[in-house]
Amino acid sequence: MANRWKNNLLNSEITPEVVWLNRRQIISSALSLGFCGTIAGPVSAEVLTPNSWEDITSYNNYYEFGTGKGDPAANAHNLKTEGWSIVVDGMVDNPGRYSLVELLTGLTLEERIYRFRCVEAWSMVVPWNGYELKDILDIVGVKPGAKFVSFETALRPDEMPGVKYNVLDWPYREGLRLDEAMHPLTLMATEIYGKPIPNQNGAPIRLVVPWKYGFKSIKSIVRITLTDTEPQTSWNMSNSREYGFYSNVNPTVNHPRWSQASERRIGGGLFAKRKPTLMFNGYEDEVAHLYDGMDLAKFY
Amino acid sequence: MIVQALNVGFRKVPVWALYIALPVPGIVTFYLGLTGGLGAEPITTLEQELGGFTLKLLILGLSITPVLRFTGLNLLRFRRAIGVVAFTYVTAHFLTWLILDLHNVNEILVDIKKRPYVTVGFLSFLLLVPLVLTSNNWSVRRLGTFWPKLHSLVYVAAILGGLHYIMLTKGFQLEPLIYMTVIISFIAARTPKWYRIWLRK
Numbered sequence: 170m171a172n173r174w175k176n177n178l179l180n181s182e183i184t185p186e187v188v189w190l191n192r193r194q195i196i197s198s199a200l201s202l203g204f205c206g207t208i209a210g211p212v213s214a215e216v217l218t219p220n221s222w223e224d225i226t227s228y229n230n231y232y233e234f235g236t237g238k239g240d241p242a243a244n245a246h247n248l249k250t251e252g253w254s255i256v257v258d259g260m261v262d263n264p265g266r267y268s269l270v271e272l273l274t275g276l277t278l279e280e281r282i283y284r285f286r287c288v289e290a291w292s293m294v295v296p297w298n299g300y301e302l303k304d305i306l307d308i309v310g311v312k313p314g315a316k317f318v319s320f321e322t323a324l325r326p327d328e329m330p331g332v333k334y335n336v337l338d339w340p341y342r343e344g345l346r347l348d349e350a351m352h353p354l355t356l357m358a359t360e361i362y363g364k365p366i367p368n369q370n371g372a373p374i375r376l377v378v379p380w381k382y383g384f385k386s387i388k389s390i391v392r393i394t395l396t397d398t399e400p401q402t403s404w405n406m407s408n409s410r411e412y413g414f415y416s417n418v419n420p421t422v423n424h425p426r427w428s429q430a431s432e433r434r435i436g437g438g439l440f441a442k443r444k445p446t447l448m449f450n451g452y453e454d455e456v457a458h459l460y461d462g463m464d465l466a467k468f469y
Numbered sequence: 470m471i472v473q474a475l476n477v478g479f480r481k482v483p484v485w486a487l488y489i490a491l492p493v494p495g496i497v498t499f500y501l502g503l504t505g506g507l508g509a510e511p512i513t514t515l516e517q518e519l520g521g522f523t524l525k526l527l528i529l530g531l532s533i534t535p536v537l538r539f540t541g542l543n544l545l546r547f548r549r550a551i552g553v554v555a556f557t558y559v560t561a562h563f564l565t566w567l568i569l570d571l572h573n574v575n576e577i578l579v580d581i582k583k584r585p586y587v588t589v590g591f592l593s594f595l596l597l598v599p600l601v602l603t604s605n606n607w608s609v610r611r612l613g614t615f616w617p618k619l620h621s622l623v624y625v626a627a628i629l630g631g632l633h634y635i636m637l638t639k640g641f642q643l644e645p646l647i648y649m650t651v652i653i654s655f656i657a658a659r660t661p662k663w664y665r666i667w668l669r670k
Contacts, residue, residue: 236638238509
């Protein structure tokens with residue numbers, strides 16, 4: 170069932186962790202450059218070079234382990250991920266508690282190099298491995314009438330020092346509309362660079378929705394619920410003026426605190442320049458149709 | 470006794486030593502940023518560190534009068550150096566944002582106008598400019614009784630600085646609230662009326 174979306178990975182033989190090229194995304198960014206009228210020539214395409222393992226695993230937002238960018242890497246080793254299970258409930262044919270083995274055995278492990286854009290206006294490129302969420306939802310069977318999927322992160326005060334403080338209303342919650350959840354780009358990631366996801370990045374399994382701001386890509390998932398009403402999401406509960414349910418990457422919709430027009434790719438050092446943020450984080454061709462007829466300034 | 474000994478000790482510390490010592494953390498942080506010691510995102514880290522040092526120095530400056538009143542420890546002669554170095558830090562913080570972070574005049578103007586936390590921070594910075602310009606003996610003499618009035622702007626600037634920090638953090642976080650509490654307490658503690666009320670108890 171998988172392989173509905175191909176990103177034609179090209180593993181470099183020399184340094185596989187540094188130079189991974191992605192033809193599909195080169196083509197799509199070439200198109201968007203052309204659209205903006207700033208194309209310098211037919212070959213000036215963006216090569217998506219993934220960030221280093223070090224960048225990806227040392228600069229994280231995972232407030233259950235602290236609000237500093239380095240806190241998750243420092244504190245997340247306490248999280249026990251052995252024997253992980255996910256409760257699937259709500260409008261599904263086969264509700265229950267699934268081990269990761271039960272849920273993922275037989276599914277196709279995908280390799281996806283995605284742009285990752287944080288609402289704080291920084292970005293990375295991450296080589297994920299994981300499973301299309303649709304494949305998982307097909308296993309549990311979505312009942313007709315279900316319209317949304319909600320997710321919950323583990324809440325373990327003994328293992329997560331950050332939850333002592335009510336920075337957010339724990340547990341961390343996120344949600345997608347069903348068609349977003351079923352989109353082939355929507356991934357449940359279990360690996361980065363082919364290695365198990367480190368705890369600070371959301372071990373053992375996390376959502377990756379590359380056309381939305383990073384906080385939508387909920388980490389260390391313990392619960393998936395199918396519903397017919399729009400689920401509550403943590404940042405929206407905390408500050409609904411700043412964080413909408415959709416939170417699609419959109420350079421034209423103002424955020425009260427960060428200009429979303431540009432972003433800085435992590436890893437460029439002290440003199441890294443900002444670059445323009447792409448509509449839907451560069452996945453406009455793939456996902457824009459999901460929002461046909463919607464006012465994206467209203468449904469931000 | 471201890472306070473007396475400390476006062477004697479501090480009198481031996483030359484003021485110029487502060488002009489050398491206080492900028493050291495900022496220089497070290499900048500050097501770390503150049504050499505990869507500030508992690509994956511050195512620009513934001515440098516910006517935040519410089520802002521943090523500014524707030525700490527403003528708080529240190531605000532603490533001097535209350536410390537003298539409540540403990541007798543006299544650090545008044547260091548206050549100008551603390552203020553001037555605090556301004557140096559906020560300027561470095563501002564320039565980091567301007568040059569390294571945004572690097573785009575249009576985005577800078579839009580940010581100052583449209584992002585309330587930037588507006589507040591920028592206002593705080595502007596309020597400190599006349600203070601640093603009049604932080605010399607000539608201005609003190611020249612301005613006379615107006616000088617202390619002018620320099621009470623530092624209370625407003627410190628509160629705006631603390632507010633800037635509260636406004637830029639996500640979710641409900643304790644640290645910026647602690648900074649604000651300390652700033653307000655030190656300002657409140659120096660108000661003569663409050664001071665008398667406190668003494669009566």
